Amino acid sequence: MFNKNMNSTEFETNIKKVFNTIGKLETKVDSINKKIIEIKKVIQKFVTNKTFALDQTNSYLSFQINLLTNEKNYYSSLKNIIVDKLYNEVLDIYNYVTMVLSSIENLEIEHQEDKHNINKKIIIYNKEDIIDCGHMLMLINITVNNIELIKAFVGLFEDYIRKTFEKTLEDNIHCNNFNSTLENKKNHIMLEYKKYSEQLEELIHYFVECIEYIDNQEIIKFLIEKKSK
Numbered sequence: 001m002f003n004k005n006m007n008s009t010e011f012e013t014n015i016k017k018v019f020n021t022i023g024k025l026e027t028k029v030d031s032i033n034k035k036i037i038e039i040k041k042v043i044q045k046f047v048t049n050k051t052f053a054l055d056q057t058n059s060y061l062s063f064q065i066n067l068l069t070n071e072k073n074y075y076s077s078l079k080n081i082i083v084d085k086l087y088n089e090v091l092d093i094y095n096y097v098t099m100v101l102s103s104i105e106n107l108e109i110e111h112q113e114d115k116h117n118i119n120k121k122i123i124i125y126n127k128e129d130i131i132d133c134g135h136m137l138m139l140i141n142i143t144v145n146n147i148e149l150i151k152a153f154v155g156l157f158e159d160y161i162r163k164t165f166e167k168t169l170e171d172n173i174h175c176n177n178f179n180s181t182l183e184n185k186k187n188h189i190m191l192e193y194k195k196y197s198e199q200l201e202e203l204i205h206y207f208v209e210c211i212e213y214i215d216n217q218e219i220i221k222f223l224i225e226k227k228s229k
Helices: 008-048 055-105 112-119 133-170 178-215 219-224
Strands: none
Touching (some): 055 178, 112 133
């Protein structure tokens, strides 16, 4: 069996890193908004005070607002793109894992009580409208829980295969390819566990790397430059 366990603590640490950077982007947007409001007040002061005939100055102030608005839109868009993509990718993994568990539930391998106990531990997630660090961690923890249930079922399947094989030998029952068929089915389920656990790990590591470049003001480097071998 594939014995690697998923590290929920590491996931939590990495997700908090991602949302720490998201928080920095939000702080930049707030600072820009405050500056835009400040500049608009200055413009309004110049407009209403006939003593000032400063069309050129107002032009520069308007230009400053345009630049700040562009920066605000950039940071807001960057934040939304990162959060939406991360959330939807994890949600896709959750949905695929749920389908795997549903298919497993229909397999007839006896051990009905044990299978029922595993199924009772499946956690259903309802999609959120607002995505913050807490909701993201909830989705990831639920996904990890459900992925590990696939592994638990594989252990149950292995026990069923072993006992069934021993019984056929004891009773001298000749079942052509029976054991290999069960093993192949079990291995297929184990591959599903391995696939989705690795996908989740790779996804989170990817976004951690992405936000590190953002923190260092090197997002273009992350997206364009080739990496050395």
